[in-house]
Amino acid sequence: MSAELWDQIATERRSFVAMLEQLDETQWAAASLCSEWTVREVAAHVAMHRRAMTIPAVIRGLWHTRGLWETGGWLAQEFAKRPIPAILEELRGSISTREHPLVAHPANIRTDLVVHGQDIAVPLGIDRPVPAAIGIAAFHHLWGMKVPWVTSRRFAGVRLVATDADLVVGDGPEVSGRLGDLLLAITGRPAGAERLTGPVPSLT
Template identity: 40%
Template sequence: MDRDDSWRVIAAHRLALADLLAPLTDAEWDTPSLCAGWRVRDVAAHVALAPQPPGLGAMLADAVRARGSFHRLNHDISVRHAAARTGAQLVAELRAHASSRRLPAVTNYRNILFDLLVHAQDMAVPLGRELPMPRDGALAAASRVWGMGWPFWARRRLRGMRLVATDVDWSAGAGAEIRGPIDALLLLLTGRTEAVVHRLSGPGVAALSAGPTRGRPV
């Protein structure tokens, strides 16, 4: 997908995510997400913040408080944002900024695409709700994550395995085959093994238990 196609998918999925989150009860907002140590409301705040990046000064101050840890920085900013808002306010932010193309200075639209698609599942799966991924978006996201190093190190974690999508024309790696729909493979690539292993097949699946099973926002 090109830039404009990617932004159209992002806008539509932000709105779909807002629709999924809108009817949640307070208890459901506090459901643990697929990201260890993050509640649904914290991940929602993380996604809502993407088109509302803080200023450089605020980011530097938060980075100092996080002692240089990018993951701690993300966590602290998201939890603080979630604590200051109701679930309804987070939903309103997702809707209000759905079409925004603003980005944090440290990222780009390709990363925002997979960030949104994966984190939407981080919330939907433990809530027991369905939020289908657009296949073209999931395919572009899987290709992006496979080509990256940090923070997922997918090629290193899945060395000796060949991933084959069963619903689109996509494959990567070499070795014992793992087959599954592209959305499940994207979650596997980003470390959400436990959530998708039941949707995968092939001789390589047996080796997956040795790797990370949960994700975290990036």
């Protein structure tokens, strides 16, 4: 894996931890933009990348759920039962590591950090600009994904333009907004789509 990718992951991990360190217990318990997940559960999902996604843990999760996607959610909720300081300590310990589970490509880890950072920041009213290079790389990674959604098909017929980064994708009427909001929209978050201007396609 490229050194640049891991440098970007470390940068986002450091920023993610710094944001969480400023939150009080009420904010940790608040709803995130992830369906049915609190801020604490989103933070746990990010924290567990390094060591919790072991093969035995995944097998245990599959026993309690109906598929790999649901397993990830179940494991995050289990990890979130740890004390907040323990979740933060796990995140701090992961900043510079290149360890990752077999089921998570480093590019997915970068994308998770960027999008989940917005999942926490937006509902809490925190201004969290996405670094251009990191956000553009995450956007293109998502744009080419086929599972669990086909992003490019959902936004066919419009031209997506970032107002705070050099990103223009697609053809048609212009839909514009900040890079963070574009990332939220293309991953199906209505809160991101609502902050864009132009003929935003329906996310339903």
